[in-house]
Amino acid sequence: MTTFPVFGVAGSGVAVYRKWLDAVSDNISNINTVRPTSEAAFRARYVIAQATQLEPGVGGVTVGGIRLGSAEGRMVYDPTHPFADEGGYVRLPDIDLGSQMTQLMMAQRGYQANLAVVDRARDAYSAAINVGRNA
Template identity: 65%
Template sequence: MTIFGAIGIASTGMTVHRKWLDAVSDNLSNANTVRSSDEAAFQARYVVAQEMTGGDGGVQVAGIALGSAEGRMVYEPDHPLADEEGYVRYPDIDMSSQMTQLIMAQRGYQANAAVVDRAKATYEAALQIGRS
């Protein structure tokens, strides 16, 4: 693998981790989205990653998996969207799990960014050696 290959692989990792961060932030921002009981709850987004075949390799987003549309029913009789029995539907999103995923995605992004920086520094050092 060349230095450019390392940069390419790390950049694919950065892309996947950025999309993972986007999905987690979407889930966190909609964790308290209320719907009426006859509507589907907000569905959490989960990034599905897969290995890239051919070339230098790397990773890519294979798709987005959606969480349950069933959600959880909460008794809030004063809510404007409550049904006759006083229930509304919230998404079934676990905040602690989402925060854990947020930290993992951030650290993965940072690790890939560090690889890009180191590969760039190595390439620049090689150019300096070649000039001497």
Template identity: 65%
Template sequence: MGIFGAIGIAGTGVTVYRKWLDAVSDNLANINDAVPTSGDVFRARYVQAQAVHYGNGDGGVVVSGTALGSPKGRLVYEPDNPIADREGYVKYPDIDLGSQMTQLMMAQRAYQANLTVVDRAKDAYQAAIQVGKG
């Protein structure tokens, strides 16, 4: 694999991890959105990635799709909430804050690692150009 191959593969990783960060951000932004028990609750998004040309060393990764979390949500007793039902319950998304924060950190670190690979490959390419000039 050459320098451009490394940049290309790391670039695909940057794209996938950016989409993962977007999904986690959406999940965190909607974690406290209450809806009436008869309504549809926000469903968490989970990014699914897939290797391209696995084993060849020249493919990278792509987002193959997204999965949605549970549509049931979780019932919370909040009788003072204006949208509560007769029994005093509202629905919240079934999203675990700890899990989402862990995914956020993992995606952020992987995003940074792929950007570092792109940066180092660019530096190596520029150094090779300078050697060629000499």
């Protein structure tokens, strides 16, 4: 058993939130990726978090997988685009910017909260060590 399990628990949270931040930033950066109608649209990435046991009696979280969004995307009429088909349509991803921004904020806050837990635990353990030194 680890002497300081809080670091493992919070560290697992940091890792999952980091993957979530990466997925959301990838989705936002590809929100205007245009493809021909004969190809699949950019598929949004969604992180699936899964509870895990880091050691006996100590839980944590891990990335259980990635779910991909729709390959159909949405058809947009843009006859001047070089990828436009004979009808003037191109394919864009079906990604909602408002939803992605909300997810970005939630992931960022979760990431920060887990880092704050690590900071508080480090401070508490340091204070406990200093108490022992002054005794």
